Amino acid sequence: MNTHRIAIAAFASIVVILSPWAFAQSTSFDIEVGYQSVDVNGNEDMYRTQVNQDDGVVLRRLSVNFVDPTGGAGLVDRLRLDASGFGGSPAGRFRLDVGLGAAYRLSLFYQQIDTYSALPAYANPMVDDGIVPGQHTWDRTRELLDLRFELLPGEALTPIIGYRWNRYDGPGLTTYSVGNDEFRIASDLEETEKEFYLGLAFTTNRIQGTVLQGWREFTGRTRDRLAAGESIGNDPGTTLGQEITLDSFDRSTRTDADTPVTTVHLTGKVTENARLVASYVRSDADGDTRMSELLSGSLASFQISRFFSGLDQTVEGRTENPSWRGELRFDWDINHNLGLKLGYEARDRQLEGWTIISSLYADTLNFGGFDPQDISTLVEAKTGYERKESIARVRFDVRDLGPVALWAEYAVDDQNLDVSADVAQIVLPEGQEGEFDRKISSYSAGGSVHLGDVKVLLDVASQNADDIVMRTDFNDRLRLRGRVDWSIGHILRLLFTAESIEVDNYDTGVGYDSTTDRYAVDLTVTPTDTFTLRGSYDTYSTDTKVPIRVPQTFEITSAVYAEDGEMLEGGLMWKISIFTLDAAYSTFENNGSFPFQLDRTSARLALDLTKSIAIAGEYENWDYSESSFPVADYDADRWGLFVRWRR
């Protein structure tokens, strides 16, 4: 029995065991379930990539709530179950919390997500030939399970035991560059991460803390084969007069990683007004990879300067990746109006990678067509890095100065990166190894003012760095944010937010600049309990410019990226007698480097049959269009009929 089945069996057992409480008279529940039908005109792949709703039964909502104030119900005095999305929706989630006073608490979370991607133009070298979708597509499922049990929660000592499980699997198509061409391959993968942990939480009058020790295990299995009808490859031409084809291809890869993880969190009360908080996390990942690949065809390699008709390659790899991070913080309320916080955080991550790549090229000929022989190569590659970072910060808070509150913070972030690359990785000398240092100073301040029904918030953050590591790092960064929130009772609420971020990099040979501005206004009017009108406007613009070196000419040119987006949304909720109408329309238009428009319309009409039972009809439309590439467009309708029962 595999882990998945164990999880489902455990889930079913828990539901059965808890069903007496779930259906007890004192239990409230709320369930909405129905059927939906989806009709897509246009590019269904794009619809599935973006939305991925499907025909079928959908569990819109399930909530069960049970609380027994007297504790007379035996093993359970509280139960909370929530589920949604299972069925025709692309993702479903389930959460269960049960407990008995201070005796125990059990929580279980399960999530299933269908992931689909088949983009027509993105990363598609064949799009100019009218071949869509692109070469990288997948239709996979991700499942997550998180189980945690606490004995004597909130008591002086609380033992904790937990289990996490994450699986990603399913088919996909990708590419493989071999023999001087790229070929499309079918890739089936199954990747599972499991973690078992146990530990202890403790509470005294002065100290609270948690210590957890976990053991994480990752297993990845990938089987790649040549996709049907894809032996020609992307390049229909020849290499040095020889046609390049791949006749067969089979690769198996297995990766295992074991990682013990230690987590410690402590909070100590120094005085009534001062607190010390400490945390420490350490993990030591240890990974192994084995790959075997066998292929045949008519291929060429410039690495060995030969044509070849077969390749038998094996790879054995090993990685060690210890890392830790620690934090110490001191919070002191000096008096009612003034607070001081001091913090220090340090992180360290190291990696050592070691790989042996053994290749046997069969039936090779030199580029003149002579000297037949099998050629064997052996590459031993070693890589490594250490990344260290320490952050120190000090912050003052000033509270209750009439309607005003203020804060100011200063932080220094020291970064150090030491990388060693293997010669097999070096493309051109420089830029791929060495030691890099960077120090960032951050000044930030903000405040809020409460004046009757109006709340105003402003904050500013200025950062400057003495150097950069990546070309996208900043030398200077300035962020301004503001918010005005005005309410008139429950009748009206007006919210305005604004944010501006300016990033500047004046490092010689880089010159990276980016500006982002966004403004949003949101208005909700509720003149009566039965009617709500809402509208919002959101505008977003970003301009990024970075000089790049064109590989084929080594000329310097600029890559420019712009977003100029606007979103307008409006909706209403109107309850008349036993009818409730909820309708909304939104349009999002981007006129930047990648122009498109996405309009969404939705309406839901619910009819209360009784105080606890209602039926609802739903309609939703998604209309997506790209002005520069209409092949991607779609227009999708979703109709649904749902029943809701509450008690």
Place this chain on the structure above:
Amino acid sequence: MKHLTPILVVGIAAVALAFGVPGPAAAQGLDLSEDCATCHEEVVADFQHTIHGIADRGGPTCVTCHGRGTRHMDEGGDPTLIRIPSDDDGDQLCRTCHQNLSAMFSSRSVHADASVWCGDCHNIHSSRHAEPALLAESANDLCARCHPSETGSFAKPFGHELNLGGMQCVSCHDPHAGSGGSSLKIDRSGEPACLTCHAEKRGPFAFPHVANVAGDCLSCHEPHGSTNPMALTWPRVDQLCLECHSLAEAGTFGSQPPSFHDLRSPRYRNCTTCHIAVHGSNTSPLLLK
């Protein structure tokens, strides 16, 4: 360190036992719920269905938060004569029992900066059909109330999709203050919240790329939703890659593509046609598989 861990666990347990002090006493209150129910019948009935409703066994009662309210009752229910917690006063009250939040909410929370108090999101007098954790609305709707720009970001066509059963704002952010910037959560091993779901991207990889070396997931992706496919920061693959893989002489970290990468050919404009393992590889130094 691995071998020290059990010792550490036992050691801290021993220290805690040595203190021998019981945990925080449950908030004791005189249960006047029946008196309160005389006027507030529905509120008291609903309260019994919340986690706070286990008053018989030490849970909070009306008195715990509102005081005895004798004058309030004597003088016909005058609302000015009873304690109605809010803002800082309300926060302090909640933290009397929810002590863990004291450490979190006080320091790293943007909500603390913005004078958001517990009652802005949680409805203590929750109805029978309340959201989990006594939230006043669904978690996503609550966040949208004050973060319209972020809500707008999710209207972009690529990236995480809210409201379809999968993602919630709180999947990545901790409203009580996460350990990362922007109240982001980190996972149990101190890594970004992204890896909680995208576990296969964690590695370790013998040939790593970007994440954990010199950047992170956000070096290439926009998590809230993007105008670009794959939730990337640029619409074209080559432009994204060349952001870093250019001008090696500037002393920055990142290689320069060799000259046979002729960008006039679509084969080379789409870097990931060959370099498919952009999140790292254990088998190919050049991230080809």
